[in-house]
Amino acid sequence: MQNKAPFISIVAPCYNEAGVIDVFLQEMFDVLKRLGRDFEIVFINDGSRDKTLDVLIEKAKVHDEIRVLNLARNFGKEAALTAGIDYAQGEVVVPIDVDLQDPPELILDFVREYEAGYDVVVGKREDRTTDTAAKRLSAEFFYKMHNKISDIQIPQNVGDYRLMSRRVVEAMKQLPETQRFMKGIFAWLGFKTAVVTYKREERVAGESSFNGWKLWNFALDGITSFSTAPLRVWLYVGSVLSLIAFVYGSWIILKTLIFGADSPGYASIITIVLFLGGIQLMGIGILGEYIGRIYLESKRRPIYIVEREY
Ligand code: UDP
Ligand code: MG
Numbered sequence: 001m002q003n004k005a006p007f008i009s010i011v012a013p014c015y016n017e018a019g020v021i022d023v024f025l026q027e028m029f030d031v032l033k034r035l036g037r038d039f040e041i042v043f044i045n046d047g048s049r050d051k052t053l054d055v056l057i058e059k060a061k062v063h064d065e066i067r068v069l070n071l072a073r074n075f076g077k078e079a080a081l082t083a084g085i086d087y088a089q090g091e092v093v094v095p096i097d098v099d100l101q102d103p104p105e106l107i108l109d110f111v112r113e114y115e116a117g118y119d120v121v122v123g124k125r126e127d128r129t130t131d132t133a134a135k136r137l138s139a140e141f142f143y144k145m146h147n148k149i150s151d152i153q154i155p156q157n158v159g160d161y162r163l164m165s166r167r168v169v170e171a172m173k174q175l176p177e178t179q180r181f182m183k184g185i186f187a188w189l190g191f192k193t194a195v196v197t198y199k200r201e202e203r204v205a206g207e208s209s210f211n212g213w214k215l216w217n218f219a220l221d222g223i224t225s226f227s228t229a230p231l232r233v234w235l236y237v238g239s240v241l242s243l244i245a246f247v248y249g250s251w252i253i254l255k256t257l258i259f260g261a262d263s264p265g266y267a268s269i270i271t272i273v274l275f276l277g278g279i280q281l282m283g284i285g286i287l288g289e290y291i292g293r294i295y296l297e298s299k300r301r302p303i304y305i306v307e308r309e310y
Pocket of ligand 1 (some may be wrong): 012013014015016017048074076077080086096097098099101207208209210
């Protein structure tokens with residue numbers, strides 16, 4: 001353990017990354033040596049089921065600059081990142097994935113921009129050819145939709161890889177929500193921001209833990225965390241449908257008065273009933289999404305639990 005706060009803290013969440021840590025550290029030490037400033041590397045073991053923790057503890061024994069936080073179970077990447085950022089002591093903090101998809105050399109550019117007076121420096125992925133087409137398309141759709149319906153604009157192709165000054169980190173700690181959608185939180189904070197572009201690499205080893213269903217839920221978290229548009233839209237959907245129903249009803253009454261009652265009409269009735277039933281269920285489902293989150297938030301549980309620090 002160091003006593004004095006270092007210049008830079010690298011924060012790396014790890015979930016089943018035993019095979020990657022060695023390469024990651026090699027590259028990271030290399031870059032940090034070139035940077036030539038005091039540093040610490042905070043690893044968060046997010047309840048890995050492989051040898052990640054053992055590997056990390058070994059590394060912490062050899063290198064004073066390495067700190068390892070072991071979470072009590074898998075809390076998810078957002079929580080793990082929050083833990084690391086809370087524990088980081090550096091004047092600037094850089095969260096990074098250990099899979100080396102985000103090139104560590106970029107940190108040199110980040111620091112240069114920081115010294116030029118920026119509080120936040122984000123890494124923007126120039127192209128995402130290393131992600132699958134499905135992931136790229138769904139990501140693009142998500143950002144477009146999110147930014148349309150939310151007051152907070154999340155920049156496209158910007159991940160968690162970034163540099164934050166101490167001011168930004170302290171501001172972030174004031175956000176009390178337990179449901180943490182980091183991309184939204186970062187965007188909400190603002191501050192003077194510089195952008196550095198890079199090419200996203202293939203994972204060096206292991207596999208991505210974000211796929212299909214998990215990504216969909218991640219997107220739902222994003223939208224419900226920073227927008228209430230899905231709740232409000234029902235006022236308008238309801239109004240338009242009522243208006244249509246009113247016009248149609250008036251027409252039927254008029255028709256009955258003029259031409260007399262006519263019994264056929266089953267088709268139109270059943271269509272309308274089913275359609276409205278569907279719309280109502282959708283509306284209720286969306287209410288449910290928000291109420292579920294209010295419920296989770298209202299328990300005021302901590303975001304993560306640290307088993308111990310090594
Ligand atoms: N991660 C984590 N907890 C989880 C899932 C992932 O700490 O529950 C970490 C993982 O070890 C990696 C980073 O988050 O350092 C990004 O994960 P991954 O590479 O699987 O995501 P992708 O790059 O595909 O978005
Ligand atoms: Mg990855």
